[in-house]
Amino acid sequence: MNIPYLYDAGALIAIDNNDRRMWARHSLALEEGRDIHVPSVVVSQPWRDSRRQVLLGKFLTGCQVEPVGLEVAKAAGILCGKAGTADIVDATVVVMAASRGAIIWTSDPHDIRVLIDAQDIKPAPVIRTV
Template sequence: MTDRLVLDAGALIALERNDRRMWARLGAAAEATVDIVVPVGALAQVWRGTPNQARLSQALAKTRAGAFDAIARAAGELCHAARSADPIDAAVVLNAAGATSVIVTSDPNDIRRLVRALPSDLGSTITIVRA
């Protein structure tokens, strides 16, 4: 069973574009009372506050914001360990860490590399699916 669903910017864009598969995934997670997390950095990448983001706003009502300030240093360290330059992707992975989680992403290869670089003491079971 999945404890947490973490959405990256690509997943948010899919929701905004009314991707049926992504909406079904979000609906199923909400119905199963899975913790649905949007790292604030991922939200900042896509949110523009325009009226055409009404769908995205509806989706965000089902989520909670991930704590980025508490994760910022760890994201930098994970980027270093994984040889990645994307702290937002690292924050997505860190928001999933420590639980049985699913990460929905438009870039599974980068996310997979970061997951492999996680410290083993986080005890995570993370599944990666394409948005």
């Protein structure tokens, strides 16, 4: 069984910037048969122009872009309150990763760690830096 990955905006920005290390990680994950999740709200952070972001568009076809439902939205809001933060997108990443047992790929490990610590679940999601 492969542990799924969940990408935050940092992973998508790295791909949009044609970061070879991120492409290699993603390609290996696909070869391993990992499920790769991206909350739909995460796509909003780096997405600006479909004409310029062809690579990012292709990348997303290899991911499960998932809508954020009411219960996840509520849980993300509660988590922001517990952590004393305001970034609901990062909180959504943590909530969704925790529910899937996913490894979080992020460019903001500190921000994600604060949210994971506030969530206080065991085992906590693993963080990997882009």
